[in-house]
Amino acid sequence: MLDGISGRRTTRLVVLALCAAGALGLSVADALAQGWGWWPWSQPEPRRIERDPIYRPPIDGQMPPGQSPPGQMQPPPQGQVPGFGQRMSSICQQLEQRLVAETQGSNQGRELLPKLENDMRTIDRNYRTAQLQLNRADCWDQFLFSRTLRRTPRCVQLANEVESARQRLADLEAQRRQIMGTGERRSFQDDIIRELARNNCGPQYQQEARRRDAARNPFSSLWGEEDEGPRGNPNQFGNLPFATYRTLCVRLCDGYYFPVSFSTLPNHFQRDSDVCQSQCAAPAELFYHQNPGGAVEQMVSVSSQQPYTSLKSAWRYRKEFVSGCSCKAAEYQPQEPGKEKKAEAPAAVPGGSGMTARAKTQ
Template identity: 55%
Template sequence: MDGAKTSARMARQRFLAVLAAVGLSLTVLAGSISTASAQGWWPWANDGPPRPREPVHRGPPPAPVPPPNALPPPGAQPQRGAGSSGSNICLQLEQRLVSEGQRGGQTRSQLPKLEDDIRQNERSLAQTQNTLERGDCYETFLFVKSLRQTPTCRNAAGQLESLKRRVGELNAQRQQMLGTGERSHQDEIIRELARNGCGNQYVQEARRRDNGSGSPFGGWQTEDDGPKTENKFGNLPFATYRTVCVRLCDGYFFPVSFSTLPNHFARDSDVCSSRCAAPAELYYHQNPGADMRQAVSAKAQTPYTSLRTAFKYTKELVQGCSCKEAEYLPPAGEKKAEGPGTSGATVSASPAQRGPALR
C-alpha cells in the first residue's frame, strides 16, 4: 500500500517537472520570436541579420531643358554681351523686329494704291446712283421707294450693289492697314528686348509704350483701353536703317547694310573702313522712307548734306580719290603706305568706268 502511494507521488513530481521544463522552453521561445520580429530577422532565414547602410548623398535634380527657340522667362534679366546665349537671344529678337518693320513698310507702301482704288470705286458708285435716279428706275407708293423691274434698272441696281460691297471691302482693308496692321508683334518683341537687357533704347521705348501705367513693361493697352499712342515703326528710335559708306574726298557712297539697327552701326563702320583706301565714314538713314538727303553720320550725327563734298562725285572727277589702294592719292602733306607693286601717283578711273561697286 505504501509502495503504491510512493510511486504515484513520484509520478506526479516527474509530470510537474516536465510541465515546468516545457513552460520555461515556451517562455524562452516567445522572447526570441519577439526579438526577431522587432529586428526583422529570423534565425532560420537564409539571409543574415540586417546591416546598417551608409547614407547616400544625391545631388540636386538637373534643370529642365528649355524647348528649342524658347524665350527666357519674364523674370530673367541676362545682360547683353555677358554670354553667348544672351547675345544670341538679343540678335534673334532684333532680327524679328527688323522683319516686323519691313512688313509694316510694305503695308504702308500699298496704302496709296488702295486709297486710289477707293476713290475710283466711289466715283463709279456715285455715277451709277445718278444713272438710276435719272433713268426713272424708282417708283414710290405710300412712302415706299421700290425699283422698277426693267432690264436696264435691274442691271444698274446690280452694279450699284457690287460697287457698295467693293467700297466696303476696300475701306476695311484700309482700316486694317492703319490699325491692326501697325499693331503687329512689335510691342511683344520690344518688351522681350527690354527684359533681356538688349539695350537702353528698348527699355525706354517699352516704358513709353507702357504709357505711364506704372508697371514695368506690363501696361500695354488693348483695343478697348481708349486713346493710345500712335504705333508706327518708322517713328521708333530704333527703326530699321540703311547704312552707307561715304568717301569723304568726293561724297561717293556705297551700301553696307540695307536693313539694320543702331546696335550694329559699329560693325558696319568697321566694314566701311576696310573697304575703302580713302578716308570714309559711315552714314545712315531710315529704310524705307528716306534717302541720302536725310542721311546722318553715325559718328558725328551731322547730315550728309552738310558735308563739303556731298554729291561732289556727280559733278566732277576728283583726282586720286578712290577706294582702290593702287589708285588712291592722299592729300599733300600726307603719306601713303605703299606696298610692293605700287608706284605712287596714278590717274583714277574715268567717269564712264565708275559704277556702283567699290572704286
C-alpha cells in the same frame, strides 16, 4: 403556417436578388463588349498633351514666323550688356530682327493709307455716278414694294458696274480698318520689346518697355520710378528709340556713296561699318539716316555724327572726276591732302543724255 409563409417570401426575395444581379452583369458585359468605359478606372489615364511654347528657337538657321510672339528665354550672364561695337547675343539679334519686321509691317501699312483713301474716294465717285446712271436709264420694273432689273444690255452693264464698284469699295474699307488697327491682326511689338529689355539687349529697350507699361497703367508713376521717355501712343514710329535706319558707305575722296543696309538698327552699325571698309579700297566711312522718314541728304556719320553735307567732298563725284579715287584696289591711288589730281571732264557719250563715261563705269 407562419414559418411556411416566411420561407416563401425569403425564397422570392432571393430569386429577385439573383435576377437583378444577373441583369446588371449582362448590361455591364454588353457595355464592355461595345467598348464603353463604364467604370471610371477601367480606362488608362489619357496622355497629357504638352502645350506649345510661345517661342521656339530657330531651326536650321531660319527665323520663326514674324507674327508669333516671343516667349520666355534665359537672360545672358550678369554684366554683359551689349552696346555699340560689341558682339550681341544670338537672342538679342533674333529679337531685333523680328522687331524690325514687326515695326516695318505696321508702318509700311500706314504709309499706304493716303493712296488707299484716295482710291476709295475715286471709286466712291464712280459708284455714285454708275448708280445715278442706272436709276436714270429706266432699268427697273416697279411692282408694289419691289423692283426688278430689266435685262437689257445697257441695264445689265450699268448694274455690273455698280456692283463691281460697291465690292471694290468694301474691300478697300476692310483694308483701311485693318491698317488702322481695327482688324484681327495683333501686333507683338510690346512683347518683343519686353523680351529685349529682359534679356539686357540695350538700355533703350528697357526705357521703352517702362514707357509703354506706364502708358497702359497711368497710376504706375505714383509709386514707380519716373520715366524720362515720351509718353503717348506707343505705336508712333517717330518717337520710338529703336527706329530703323538705312546705312550707306561714303567714299571720302569724292563723296560717292552706295547702300549697305536698307533697314537696320543702331546695334548693327559696327557690322555695316566693317562691310563698308571691306568693300572700298579708298578711305570710306559709314553714314546713316532714318528709314522710313529720312532722306540721303539727312544722313550723318556714325563715328563723328557730322552730317554728310558738312564734308568738303559732298556731292563732288557729281561735278568732277577725281583721279585715283576708286573703291577698286587696282584703280585706287592714295593722294596727299590738298594735292588731288583732277581729270579733265570726259566728253559726253554721243547720242546720250549727257551721261559721262565715268558715270557709267563708276
